[in-house]
Amino acid sequence: MTIQAGAPLPRRPATIKDVARELDISVATVSRALSKPHMLRPATVTRVREAVDRLGYRPNLVAQNLKLGSTGIVYVVIPALSPFFYDVFRGIERAALELGYSAIVAHTGRDPLREGEYFDQVACGRADGVLLVSTAQLEIEPPHKHTLPPTVMVLESHGHKNFPAVRVDHVVAATQATNHLLELGHRRIAHITGNVRAPMSVKRREGFVAAMAAAGIKNAEENCVPGEFTPEAGQAAMETLLQRPVLPTAVFCSSDEIAVGAIRAIRAAGLRVPDDISIIGYEDQRLSRIYDPQITTVHVPTFDIGYQAMVKLRRILAREQYEHDVVLPTHVFIRQTTAPPKKA
Amino acid sequence: MTIQAGAPLPRRPATIKDVARELDISVATVSRALSKPHMLRPATVTRVREAVDRLGYRPNLVAQNLKLGSTGIVYVVIPALSPFFYDVFRGIERAALELGYSAIVAHTGRDPLREGEYFDQVACGRADGVLLVSTAQLEIEPPHKHTLPPTVMVLESHGHKNFPAVRVDHVVAATQATNHLLELGHRRIAHITGNVRAPMSVKRREGFVAAMAAAGIKNAEENCVPGEFTPEAGQAAMETLLQRPVLPTAVFCSSDEIAVGAIRAIRAAGLRVPDDISIIGYEDQRLSRIYDPQITTVHVPTFDIGYQAMVKLRRILAREQYEHDVVLPTHVFIRQTTAPPKKA
DNA sequence: TTGAAAGCGGTACCAG
DNA sequence: CTGGTACCGCTTTCAA
Numbered sequence: 001m002t003i004q005a006g007a008p009l010p011r012r013p014a015t016i017k018d019v020a021r022e023l024d025i026s027v028a029t030v031s032r033a034l035s036k037p038h039m040l041r042p043a044t045v046t047r048v049r050e051a052v053d054r055l056g057y058r059p060n061l062v063a064q065n066l067k068l069g070s071t072g073i074v075y076v077v078i079p080a081l082s083p084f085f086y087d088v089f090r091g092i093e094r095a096a097l098e099l100g101y102s103a104i105v106a107h108t109g110r111d112p113l114r115e116g117e118y119f120d121q122v123a124c125g126r127a128d129g130v131l132l133v134s135t136a137q138l139e140i141e142p143p144h145k146h147t148l149p150p151t152v153m154v155l156e157s158h159g160h161k162n163f164p165a166v167r168v169d170h171v172v173a174a175t176q177a178t179n180h181l182l183e184l185g186h187r188r189i190a191h192i193t194g195n196v197r198a199p200m201s202v203k204r205r206e207g208f209v210a211a212m213a214a215a216g217i218k219n220a221e222e223n224c225v226p227g228e229f230t231p232e233a234g235q236a237a238m239e240t241l242l243q244r245p246v247l248p249t250a251v252f253c254s255s256d257e258i259a260v261g262a263i264r265a266i267r268a269a270g271l272r273v274p275d276d277i278s279i280i281g282y283e284d285q286r287l288s289r290i291y292d293p294q295i296t297t298v299h300v301p302t303f304d305i306g307y308q309a310m311v312k313l314r315r316i317l318a319r320e321q322y323e324h325d326v327v328l329p330t331h332v333f334i335r336q337t338t339a340p341p342k343k344a
Numbered sequence: 345m346t347i348q349a350g351a352p353l354p355r356r357p358a359t360i361k362d363v364a365r366e367l368d369i370s371v372a373t374v375s376r377a378l379s380k381p382h383m384l385r386p387a388t389v390t391r392v393r394e395a396v397d398r399l400g401y402r403p404n405l406v407a408q409n410l411k412l413g414s415t416g417i418v419y420v421v422i423p424a425l426s427p428f429f430y431d432v433f434r435g436i437e438r439a440a441l442e443l444g445y446s447a448i449v450a451h452t453g454r455d456p457l458r459e460g461e462y463f464d465q466v467a468c469g470r471a472d473g474v475l476l477v478s479t480a481q482l483e484i485e486p487p488h489k490h491t492l493p494p495t496v497m498v499l500e501s502h503g504h505k506n507f508p509a510v511r512v513d514h515v516v517a518a519t520q521a522t523n524h525l526l527e528l529g530h531r532r533i534a535h536i537t538g539n540v541r542a543p544m545s546v547k548r549r550e551g552f553v554a555a556m557a558a559a560g561i562k563n564a565e566e567n568c569v570p571g572e573f574t575p576e577a578g579q580a581a582m583e584t585l586l587q588r589p590v591l592p593t594a595v596f597c598s599s600d601e602i603a604v605g606a607i608r609a610i611r612a613a614g615l616r617v618p619d620d621i622s623i624i625g626y627e628d629q630r631l632s633r634i635y636d637p638q639i640t641t642v643h644v645p646t647f648d649i650g651y652q653a654m655v656k657l658r659r660i661l662a663r664e665q666y667e668h669d670v671v672l673p674t675h676v677f678i679r680q681t682t683a684p685p686k687k688a
Numbered sequence: 689t690t691g692a693a694a695g696c697g698g699t700a701c702c703a704g
Numbered sequence: 705c706t707g708g709t710a711c712c713g714c715t716t717t718c719a720a
Contacts, residue, residue, distance in 0.1 A: 028708075059697080061470050086425050125404045125406040383689075404713050409696095695714100697712105699712090
């Protein structure tokens with residue numbers, strides 16, 4: 001076990017002045033050699049480059065930001081690190097790369113305080129804008145009202161602030177899921193919701209109930225059982241459902257993770273998916289493809305959402321025109337967990 | 345569809361000067377009222393606070409950083425956003441919170457260039473240090489040699505640079521996994537490796553071969569089939585294994601995702617896990633608990649690794665003593681995919 | 689207790 | 705083509 005003494009930090013980094021002094025030229029020249037080489041005599045540029053190498057000089061970005069007033073960074077603020085978020089982030093990142101930005105993930109753990117902090121950081125010049133990825137209720141603290149940075153909502157729209165958004169319509173998507181089940185011939189369809197405090201959960205339930213009503217099935221509310229966005233909650237909710245005197249032939253789960261839990265419960269009860277009960281998930285997480293059986297689910301175009309959100313943020317920053325609210329379409333991806341109901 | 349005109353960005357944020365002018369006092373006083381109120385007459389402090397509120401003033405962090413020379417931010421640089429990374433990050437975050445830092449995720453997509461860029465950003469004052477989470481081979485570009493920022497490696501040690509690290513010993517861990525199988529009575533044990541370019545893959549294989557040799561089974565190399573860290577690769581590798589004239593009774597998979605693929609292949613062949621073939625994974629990803637059956641795996645203490653890495657980085661930044669290389673223990677978590685071999 | 693001013697490390701304008 | 709210098713917004717001596 002090697003104990004490291006309070007080791008010296010890397011020595012003071014070279015500054016532009018060091019380079020200027022080394023070459024006995026002005027800092028202005030050094031600065032130009034680096035950012036606008038075409039303005040200088042090639043020989044000068046070369047000398048500067050060499051000195052820069054020799055001294056290991058790197059421009060201090062903080063100073064650069066301060067002077068320029070922009071950072072080329074956007075904060076991607078997310079409530080929770082979830083697999084669902086991957087693809088969204090990939091889309092953001094792709095666009096950021098193309099547009100010359102760095103996208104940095106700021107995780108809040110659903111803590112409104114930290115969310116506020118990150119907004120502050122951005123408002124205070126640490127980044128140029130924020131992409132607010134929402135999968136749950138958001139609370140942006142009032143203190144920031146004066147100086148909210150350029151923001152676009154990703155996945156959701158925001159209840160209170162009227163931020164520009166790139167999102168999907170959960171009501172429509174839930175309707176699609178329900179219709180898929182209906183079209184297979186199911187009538188006794190149950191729904192396991194996500195965390196009811198999350199607006200998306202209530203919208204999905206809303207879509208479910210509406211689709212059922214449109215098919216002539218009233219009081220579908222009674223077929224809804226409250227859950228959370230975890231396999232454990234899905235399992236518990238499915239167990240409740242399995243106790244009822246009359247079993248559903250299909251279940252619309254508010255997320256893929258819930259679906260995984262539901263399937264486990266069904267199997268534990270000695271029943272089979274989809275033979276006895278069909279299951280449809282939501283989100284099209286990687287999990288739904290990996291799982292055995294592969295889960296039929298509502299695909300949310302996460303990559304595109306991320307991509308377009310970043311593009312929109314750029315337009316805002318560049319003061320170009322943009323569409324305030326963009327809604328992307330969802331689709332049902334049919335895989336192995338849905339089938340027509342068994343003939344009784 | 346509402347087209348938003350090139351909307352005005354939030355108006356120029358108030359600066360410390362605005363506040364000073366508003367109150368007809370000096371900027372120094374404003375600065376002090378905010379950071380060292382005890383130095384001022386309480387009345388002054390109050391007046392300043394009010395003006396700050398009124399104008400919506402927030403100190404510009406960039407300017408503050410420039411002056412103070414530190415940011416309170418650490419970059420968590422990761423090659424790929426993976427579930428495995430979650431818990432590591434949670435640990436980092438917990439420690440960061442306790443120590444008064446913000447941990448920001450910088451994703452490189454395994455692109456050495458971007459990795460270099462982030463290092464630069466930090467070296468150039470955008471953050472105080474970096475936690476380099478490695479799940480694969482890393483290439484830090486030479487140009488940064490002069491001014492590498494304070495860095496600690498997380499999960500791995502670095503082949504070339506001798507960064508301080510908090511990690512596990514993959515050779516030992518692989519030995520544990522293999523021994524578990526051996527102790528159950530298995531002798532025909534196969535191993536599906538991860539991407540062979542990743543050092544961790546070769547270490548795991550090394551541990552496997554060593555454990556087999558120690559049990560008197562020579563040439564275990566022949567039981568190794570190359571894969572990648574994905575379910576698809578795991579499935580393909582397992583299919584290869586299933587073609588062999590004599591089947592293994594157990595398979596040590598280099599990751600949980602590989603295990604998932606292997607299980608799929610086994611089932612597709614009409615065999616059962618663990619009745620016909622036992623499977624052990626590695627990493628203890630969330631997936632291994634969610635999956636049905638739950639996967640026996642080697643637990644890597646991801647949260648602790650993250651936590652301790654952040655603590656170490658703080659010590660480095662504070663110029664305190666620290667242990668250069670910290671190795672945390674791993675354990676086999678026995679779940680549902682391993683059992684004694686069938687009596688033939 | 690408060691103010692004036694230097695300076696953090698750059699960039700860009702204005703001269704020459 | 706190059707140098708001098710003001711300035712970005714803030715903190716912190718040094719004086720008053």
